[in-house]
Amino acid sequence: MALTAIGLLCFAALLSFPALGERDHSGEQGPVLVKVDVTNKLTNTIVSYSATVPKGMPMFGVLNKLQDTKSFNFTYSISKSYGIYLESVNGLAGSNANHTYWELLSKKGKSIRSLDVGIGCYQPKSNEIFIMNFTRWD
Numbered sequence: 001m002a003l004t005a006i007g008l009l010c011f012a013a014l015l016s017f018p019a020l021g022e023r024d025h026s027g028e029q030g031p032v033l034v035k036v037d038v039t040n041k042l043t044n045t046i047v048s049y050s051a052t053v054p055k056g057m058p059m060f061g062v063l064n065k066l067q068d069t070k071s072f073n074f075t076y077s078i079s080k081s082y083g084i085y086l087e088s089v090n091g092l093a094g095s096n097a098n099h100t101y102w103e104l105l106s107k108k109g110k111s112i113r114s115l116d117v118g119i120g121c122y123q124p125k126s127n128e129i130f131i132m133n134f135t136r137w138d
């Protein structure tokens with residue numbers, strides 16, 4: 001259950017405080033080049049995408065922009081309590097029966113960390129790679 005929560009958090013906060021989406025303390029200016037890797041160790045695949053978006057756009061907007069290019073697709077559900085939850089990427093959905101889910105990570109240089117907020121809230125920076133990793137929990 002803790003795993004699912006990772007995908008959910010924060011969209012509600014954006015809705016209540018629209019200005020939150022604009023706030024940024026990094027000092028970055030102008031459009032942001034967002035790099036996105038879709039990885040799947042179970043099938044040994046990695047597909048890379050990039051999009052240029054206005055600074056402060058949450059990942060949800062970036063993914064919609066990628067989807068407009070037709071080379072990428074995703075689906076999500078909306079929890080009334082927690083906001084947007086990522087369900088499938090490029091036609092592949094996580095499954096409770098198989099213990100699979102889309103893990104969200106950010107890579108900066110050599111350091112990789114799990115996101116503590118979901119796609120509805122996370123605002124990517126231009127010097128990082130946003131990773132969606134299809135994986136399994138024990």
Ligand SMILES: *[C@@H]1O[C@H](CO)[C@@H](O)[C@H](O)[C@H]1NC(C)=O
Pocket residue numbers: 071072073089090091
């Ligand atoms: C999503 O992407 C997958 C993999 O490229 C493709 O097989 C599938 O048809 C796409 N689904 C939609 C609704 O475009």
Ligand SMILES: *[C@@H]1O[C@H](CO)[C@@H](O)[C@H](O)[C@H]1NC(C)=O
Pocket residue numbers: 093094095097098
């Ligand atoms: C579970 O994994 C099997 C084998 O990879 C796959 O064929 C099946 O579609 C998966 N089930 C779900 C609900 O994703």
Ligand SMILES: *[C@@H]1O[C@H](CO)[C@@H](O)[C@H](O)[C@H]1NC(C)=O
Pocket residue numbers: 039041042105112131133134135136
């Ligand atoms: C993706 O998940 C696999 C396990 O399926 C894990 O070994 C790998 O380290 C993860 N990738 C990243 C970038 O963390």
